[in-house]
Amino acid sequence: MTIGIWVLGDRLSQQQTALKKYEGKKQEVAVILIESSNYARQRLYHRQKLVLVWSAMRHFAEELKQDGWQVTYAIAVDFITPLQEWIKAKKISELSLTEPSDRSFTEFVKSLELNCQLKLLPDNHFLWTxxxxxxxxxxxxxxxxxxxxxxxxxxxxxxxxxxxxxxxxxxxxxxxxxxxxxxxxxxxxxxxxxDTITHEVIDWVNAKEFSNYGEIEPFNWGVxxxxxxxxxxxxxxxxxxxxxxxxxxxxxxxxxxxxxxxxxxxxxxxxxxxxxxxxxxxxxxxxxxxxxxxxxxxxxxxxxxxxxxxxxxxMDANYGDRNWFEHHHSLPDFFWDANATNMNCLHQTLTQIEETGYAHHIQRLMVLSNFALIAGISPQEIENWFHSAFIDGYDWVMQTNVIGMGQFADGGVLASKPYAASANYINKMSDYCSDCSYNRSDRTGEKACPFNFFYWDFLSRHRDRLSSLGRMNLVLSHLKRMSSEELAQIQTQAETWWQQQK
Structure with a gap:
């Protein structure tokens, strides 16, 4: 029996179950890592994300070789072609890999037609099984x-x-x-x-035009x-x-x-x-x-x-499809181009992501996710964007963080209330509002901050559903004190904003 190990791009550790199991038999075991162009084109990934993953994979392959492992590194259109060729050439009878973190990739692996036995080993990259x-x-x-x-x-x-x-x-x-x-x-x-390897990957990503989203240089991440x-x-x-x-x-x-x-x-x-x-x-x-x-x-x-x-x-496999508020607006273009918005908090955060692939957790939750929630953007569209744009984005990360926490699309599995806020919160926790073309205090009018009229419109649209959440009652009591005239203005302004996006 010849054992083969497939090392996935998010399992770059010699402590992973598959490598750990056979570390005493390095000369008898074959190892493969595969870059798939088709997989990279499934989303409009940030170009620094592609560079990070592929450069880290190539560096890890070199580390394994230096440590005595028999390593094949394949750069291909898909996963299956080099995998089948390697299995045949190495006469692999059993293919082992540490179970993928993403559910969809696990199902993909199980669906592959391989001329050998497939053995998924338990994932040991989390403290809890x-x-x-x-x-x-x-x-x-x-x-x-x-x-x-x-x-x-x-x-x-x-x-x-x-x-x-x-x-x-x-x-x-x-x-x-x-x-x-x-x-x-x-x-x-x-x-x-x-280094040389990372520069080669940067050139490769540029040459193949996998994505046009995000600046590719300067690239400052460790690999x-x-x-x-x-x-x-x-x-x-x-x-x-x-x-x-x-x-x-x-x-x-x-x-x-x-x-x-x-x-x-x-x-x-x-x-x-x-x-x-x-x-x-x-x-x-x-x-x-x-x-x-x-x-x-x-x-x-x-x-x-x-x-x-x-x-x-x-949760069930359909967790990512949940949409408790039934929000269906398409993602505004400015999420892909920070210069297309005059909201300074969004402009600053989105510019930073374009240049680095990174923003910290409050920028993600209370600027990006918050806006998507109160504006009524499809949870699936904003989740897809998060997965594509962030350097640390994976399916297991973004489904729960965006669908559950950020958009409350699961109806309260993760959180006891939606993370919804007006410009008041952003002004308190940042300096963004001081240099914005909108007025952080206005709920209506030409200078009204969209975070304000969308916030109150969100509460109004969903007041019946929100009233079932005990922690929302205080906020909803403020809505009751708003005049019908002002609320009508807010609703009109929210509708007009969306019409202007078309």
């Missing part, structure tokens, strides 16, 4: 992330003092919502100059595990102290603030969640870092990341 998450979800009355997070803290003994949380509280959210100050001095992010570890160390030593307090703040020109920038590396497999959490927790005890920062970050990895992956696999 699918079975463990399902057992947790089935035993509880609610699927709240906070409950799951606390269970994770106990299970893995993270920031625990016996049976109680360190500091006496499970989270420090109230300390982590500081608005930006004008005098903030933020650290520069760590960047990496493209190896060693570089990913440097990013983690930089975050811990330079950013973690102030990460907590200002993690929700947004400032013009400040693209990374104190954020970690490790999500692309976690999602590629270059970093493992357990090692990230351990490193941050160890730094807390060693350096006496602020607990609100340390806990706030660990909640993102141990809480949100694990929870989103768990929900993705726990």
């Amino acid at each position: 699918k079975a463990e998450f399902q057992a947790w979800a089935d035993q509880g009355k609610r699927l709240l992330m906070e409950d799951f997070y606390r269970e994770g803290r106990k299970r893995f003994k993270i920031l625990m003092a016996g049976k109680k949380p360190v500091g006496g509280k499970w989270n420090f959210d109230k300390q982590n919502r500081q608005p930006p100050k004008q005098s903030l001095t933020t650290p520069d992010p760590i960047t990496f100059k493209p 190896t595990r060693q570089q990913a570890l440097q990013v983690l160390e930089h975050f811990i030593t330079k950013c973690l102290t102030n990460f907590g307090a200002y993690q929700d703040a947004m400032i013009t020109g400040e693209r990374t603030m104190w954020h970690s920038l490790i999500s692309p590396y976690l999602n590629l497999g270059l970093l493992e969640p357990a090692e990230v959490i351990s490193a941050v927790e160890a730094a807390y005890y060693r350096q006496e870092l602020p607990l609100n920062s340390v806990e706030g970050f660990i909640r993102q990895v141990l809480g949100w990341r694990e929870y989103m992956n768990g929900i993705y696999h726990y």
Whole structure:
């Protein structure tokens, strides 16, 4: 029997199950990595996303070769052709691979007609297995992330003092919502100059015209595990102290603030969640870092990341098709061209994404997703855009984050209320409104901020449905006090805005 291992582009770790199982038989096992042009053209991917994935794959292939593995690297139109040729040439009798994170790709792999046995090995790039998450979800009355997070803290003994949380509280959210100050001095992010391999990938992406979305250079992302570890160390030593307090703040020109920038590396497999959490927790005890920062970050990895992956696999396959509010507007063109909008918060955020493929979680949730929600954009269209535009985007990431959390399209599986807000929130947590052509205070009129009239129009359109959510009653009470004349103006302005997009 000849064993073959297919290493996928988001499983670039020698700790992955398939490689780990056969690490003592490197000379007897064949390994393949495949770049598929057709797969890259399924979406209008950000060009830096394509460069990151393919450069990381090529670097990982070289790492495996240097470590004694027998590696084939294929660049092809599709996956099946080089896979079949390799299976025949190497006389593969059993093809092993670590189970893909995305449900659709798992089904694709299972559908392939291969002249050998296919063996999917358990995914070990999350702390919770699918079975463990399902057992947790089935035993509880609610699927709240906070409950799951606390269970994770106990299970893995993270920031625990016996049976109680360190500091006496499970989270420090109230300390982590500081608005930006004008005098903030933020650290520069760590960047990496493209090497020969990365330059070759940049040239390849340009030559083949896989996508015209996003700037391809300057490309500053790391593409190896060693570089990913440097990013983690930089975050811990330079950013973690102030990460907590200002993690929700947004400032013009400040693209990374104190954020970690490790999500692309976690999602590629270059970093493992357990090692990230351990490193941050160890730094807390060693350096006496602020607990609100340390806990706030660990909640993102141990809480949100694990929870989103768990929900993705726990829900039915049609979860991504949900549309609780029945929103059907098409995605405005300015999501693909930041210069096409005069809303400064959107312009700043979208410009940043075009140039880097990145925006932090509040820009994603309270600017981009918020606008899509209150304006009535199709959840599936905005989810597709998120998946395409972001450097860390994958199906398991974006379905739950966008369909569930950002758009409330699942009707409350993930959240107890929609994340909907007017310009008031954006003005509080950013400096965007101070340099905008719209007036952040106006709900109607020529200078009215679209976030304002869309917000109140959203509440009005869905007041019956929203009234079933207890946490929305206070907001809906404000709607009741609005005059019928002003509400009519708001509704007209919302309709007119959409007519102008056609």
